[in-house]
Amino acid sequence: MKKTFALLLAAILMLATLTACGGGDKPADTTGGDQQTQEPANTPEETPEAPEEPAAGGNIGVCIYKFDDAFMTTYRNALEKMLKEKGFEVTVVDGNNDQAKQNEQINTFITQGVDALIINPVMTSAADTIIATVKDAGIPTVLINREPTAEQMAAYDKLVYVGCDARQSGTMQGELILDTPNKGDINGDGKVSYIMIQGDPENVDAQYRTEFSVKALTDAGMEVEELNLTRGDWDREKGQTICANDLAQFGDKIEVVFCNNDDMAIGALQAIQAANRKVNEDIYLVGVDALDAALNEVSNGNMTGTVLNDAEGQAAGAVAEMEKLLGGATYAANEQSVYVDYVKVTPDNVGDFMK
Numbered sequence: 418m419k420k421t422f423a424l425l426l427a428a429i430l431m432l433a434t435l436t437a438c439g440g441g442d443k444p445a446d447t448t449g450g451d452q453q454t455q456e457p458a459n460t461p462e463e464t465p466e467a468p469e470e471p472a473a474g475g476n477i478g479v480c481i482y483k484f485d486d487a488f489m490t491t492y493r494n495a496l497e498k499m500l501k502e503k504g505f506e507v508t509v510v511d512g513n514n515d516q517a518k519q520n521e522q523i524n525t526f527i528t529q530g531v532d533a534l535i536i537n538p539v540m541t542s543a544a545d546t547i548i549a550t551v552k553d554a555g556i557p558t559v560l561i562n563r564e565p566t567a568e569q570m571a572a573y574d575k576l577v578y579v580g581c582d583a584r585q586s587g588t589m590q591g592e593l594i595l596d597t598p599n600k601g602d603i604n605g606d607g608k609v610s611y612i613m614i615q616g617d618p619e620n621v622d623a624q625y626r627t628e629f630s631v632k633a634l635t636d637a638g639m640e641v642e643e644l645n646l647t648r649g650d651w652d653r654e655k656g657q658t659i660c661a662n663d664l665a666q667f668g669d670k671i672e673v674v675f676c677n678n679d680d681m682a683i684g685a686l687q688a689i690q691a692a693n694r695k696v697n698e699d700i701y702l703v704g705v706d707a708l709d710a711a712l713n714e715v716s717n718g719n720m721t722g723t724v725l726n727d728a729e730g731q732a733a734g735a736v737a738e739m740e741k742l743l744g745g746a747t748y749a750a751n752e753q754s755v756y757v758d759y760v761k762v763t764p765d766n767v768g769d770f771m772k
């Protein structure tokens with residue numbers, strides 16, 4: 418009796434397992450992870466008429482502005498993995514921060530007959546040329562990370578941008594400072610004295626983060642004093658050098674170090690520690706991206722906070738929009754930007770973002 422019951426139980430368990438695995442008949446590489454099917458948070462409803470059946474497979478060329486960029490490394494790895502898991506043939510190339518080189522890479526992909534392109538432009542100012550090239554060749558194209566203007570994109574209806582609204586990340590950086598006990602005014606002199614370490618100023622992310630982080634403070638009625646603004650080109654070493662120079666020049670006057678991204682903030686932190694300053698006690702430090710290194714520092718109290726720049730979400734969005742394009746979708750002018758939300762990361766919620 419006992420044995421019969423045990424056998425019956427085993428049979429039920431086996432059946433349940435098979436059902437949960439969808440009968441186990443899917444090839445291992447098409448099942449994907451849970452996150453891979455995630456749509457960006459705020460895909461506009463109007464865009465575009467999605468095809469019934471997304472195209473399966475195809476050759477995809479991916480152009481990254483440079484491989485040697487901390488955030489774009491996370492992004493491109495996520496993108497490549499998702500594309501491969503969906504059965505696409507993928508070639509990812511390094512533009513080495515050289516627009517002429519990237520133009521050649523785009524032309525080579527076109528000559529090779531790729532089905533779609535995903536492009537992280539080296540220079541936003543080159544968008545017109547890039548768009549004209551892919552339009553001439555009729556290649557469906559997703560632009561990522563560096564957003565052209567709506568007017569530029571309107572030139573080609575098989576083109577879409579997937580990224581984030583950089584104004585949101587700047588505002589969140591300002592809010593991180595407003596959330597501190599003295600709202601960034603550590604010395605109580607009635608104003609927030611800061612230095613700004615900027616990314617590549619040609620890039621709209623750098624422009625908006627610089628503007629909107631400070632705007633959040635002034636909108637909240639704070640007086641601000643900019644001690645220095647220096648371009649650090651998104652680069653850790655430059656972040657360190659700039660911050661070290663500013664600390665030597667302005668010393669205790671610096672209450673807040675705004676960095677347009679985390680890699681520069683990690684560099685700035687090295688300079689802050691070398692100058693024997695203590696984050697969250699006598700200086701505040703914020704970045705953007707939520708790189709693993711920055712999450713660790715937020716958790717250790719060595720960064721005031723950061724802002725998640727959702728690489729996985731953006732990669733998933735780029736793949737989803739690319740599939741729509743491959744299925745024949747077109748985009749109306751002014752509906753060619755698809756945004757994924759940024760998220761504020763503080764010591765209270767940092768655990769949710771750490772892997």
Ligand code: BGC
Nearest residue numbers: 486488562622651678706726
């Ligand atoms: C990221 C930076 C990155 C840049 C590259 C930005 O959105 O925050 O870390 O260097 O994109 O274009």
